[in-house]
Structures are given as structure tokens and as C-alpha cells.
Amino acid sequence: DTAVSQTPKYLVTQMGNDKSIKCEQNLGHDTMYWYKQDSKKFLKIMFSYNNKELIINETVPNRFSPKSPDKAHLNLHINSLELGDSAVYFCASSQLGGREVRETQYFGPGTRLLVL
């Protein structure tokens, strides 16, 4: 069973379009994250939600808006896509405040976004 899944895996789109990336985890975790990995492989956190509440919001353009309908889902919506948004976006989940295995973040397979 897939622990953290993301759709789509690949996304090619034109500048100015609006797109969404979906993320779902079946681990029963209460915290989910979005990361952006650029062409140099730098991994930067964008957002984190705990029990559907935003707890981390790094400096990202407000064109990016996370939506958490429930604890198992954290979707990322991007408005007015720009060339610089091209990257791989990773969703991850963990259990806040736990010990041992629950401290670990589990990553999805990533979504490759290419903006033309």
C-alpha cells in the first residue's frame, strides 16, 4: 500500500495557468508538508499543516495556496504559474510529538512541474 501518494506525477503547463497537485497519506499522521526541490536539488519547505491547521508558512508567493480538507489530504493549488515555478514538489507526512518511528517524515514520490 502506498503510504504517501501524489497526483499527478508529471505536470506540464503553460505560463499563467492555474494547476493543483493532490496529496494523500494513509498512515494516520496528523501533520503534512509541501516541499519544493529546485534544479540544484535544494529542498525547501513551503507549508506544513497539523490537524488541518497551517503551522508553517515559509516565504512563498501567495499564488501558492495549500488546502487541507481533512487530516489525510493536503493539496497545493498554484495560480498564474511562472517559469520559476518549475521544480519537483514533494508532499510528506509525520506524526507530531511522537517518539521513534512517528518522528519520521514519509515522502511522496514527487510531482515534476514544468512551466513552459
Add this chain to the structure above:
Amino acid sequence: AQTVTQSQPEMSVQEAETVTLSCTYDTSESDYYLFWYKQPPSRQMILVIRQEAYKQQNATENRFSVNFQKAAKSFSLKISDSQLGDAAMYFCAYRSPNTGNQFYFGTGTSLTVIP
């Protein structure tokens, strides 16, 4: 904010040999967690090994082990008997229990395994 430094952008190792990837971090906290993640060409992030700062014993997972030096704030990864499948990008990560469960990642070390 906590920072994680991986000073080796690229490393290479002969198959079956041992290689050590370095990681240092900066923190004023006493309780935290450290991780090594592997990212193969498929881009998926895979947990390799985990260390709790309150444990003095170094974590070990089969061919992977860490050298955790809390006073020096150092957390290196040793890969023994390197295999071709170990070729990947390796990220060191720090998790603070005090900043909303946020993880801080290093910039990664690209490991090449030479047959």
C-alpha cells in the same frame, strides 16, 4: 533557525568499499532528531536511518550506520560494502520538536558508486 550543512556536494566510492558522508548542524536545542534520506534518480525520498539526540548509541541499519557526535554537532553516515544501488543524492535532516515539527534539510551529497 537551525541550519544543516553538508560540505561534500559530490562523493564517489568503489563498489564494495566504504564511504562516509558528513553532516553538521547548528542548534541550541538539547532534544532533537536527525535523519539521512536517500534520493535515487527516481526522485523519491527514502528514509535511510534515524537518530534520536537523547540516545548515545549510534544508529545502525544493515550496511548503514551513523557517527553521532552531539557535542561537535556532527552526524555522518557510513555506508559499508557499497552497492550500485546506493548511488543517489543523500540528504541530512534535522527535526526540531519546538518549531512545529519542521524538518531542516542540508543541500545534499551526490554519491556515485563505481563498478
